[in-house]
Amino acid sequence: MVERNSEPSVQDRAGRPFPVSWDQFHRDCRALTWRLNEVGPFHAVIAITRGGLVPAAIVARELGLRVIDTVCVASYDHDKQGDLKVLKGISEQTAKLGGGTGKGLLIVDDLVDTGKTGRLVRELLPDAHFATVYAKPQGRPLVDTYITEVSQDTWIFFPWDTALSFQPPIRDGAA
Template sequence: MSDAPRPDKVFPVSWDQFHRDTRALTWRLHEAGPFEAIVCITRGGLVPAAIVARELNVRIIETVCIASYHDYKNQGDIKVMKGVGPEITSMRGQGKGVLIVDDLVDTGKTARVVREILPAAHFATVYAKPMGRPLVDTFITEVSQDTWIYFPWDTGLSYVPPIRAGGD
């Protein structure tokens, strides 16, 4: 596991912003489709996959369950806890017509594993960091590698100190 501290830069995302960003992603995906099925990477891909599935009218939704952040702070070894079913992997040969959805591509470790499972699929994320960006076909917002994104399902309402605290 990495012992690197959590980055100082934070990017909090509200439910409203995430929904808008995911719908913007869907507009781009509409042009890239049509898609016969969606494979969402759990857990982060569940929410955007639901929005994309609704907007693109895709009814076949599968999950690939992968753990890489084991304690919400450090990215560790990739563990595939549930693979993709054969009815999806065999679609038109190695996933053609399949859309992979995740919330974020960070270092690209997870994306590489899923790309090996479905090399012909279209890969989309709402947010992308530079190290992982080359592995996705479509994304909406790029953030710097040293930024930690706080997704709405990971946060609650509380006071946040100013970026520049101290009054000087």
């Protein structure tokens, strides 16, 4: 198992790779929206940047929501997790839509991993509905709705983080 506080190489992270194509990610976001449609209605979508931007856009489109805001939290430096930093909170206008506690607001992220970011956002908006496309066991209890659970030691390769390249056959040593 690779800990994100160390600096794993791509080969280390590939121990349990979970590559996600654009098509698969879009299907998973639509599946998430089907579940959220039964829970709403929502006044606004709040994307946790940066990973939540793409799923929030898809969910907002599918739910017909026009108000999209962001909460900008930095915790990853492409391959390691560090201290959390809120770079931008939600706007005052969006906060008012949620009555100051987040009621009727939908928070969207691509993944809940250890739950550190989720806990921070929950503190900001305790009554908001928190949805992610993917969930790992440590963070899953913080999420109200998700689509796919993966093991804690899985590294998800999102389509915006990858490029098409040749992959050697498994028998030749590929993970």
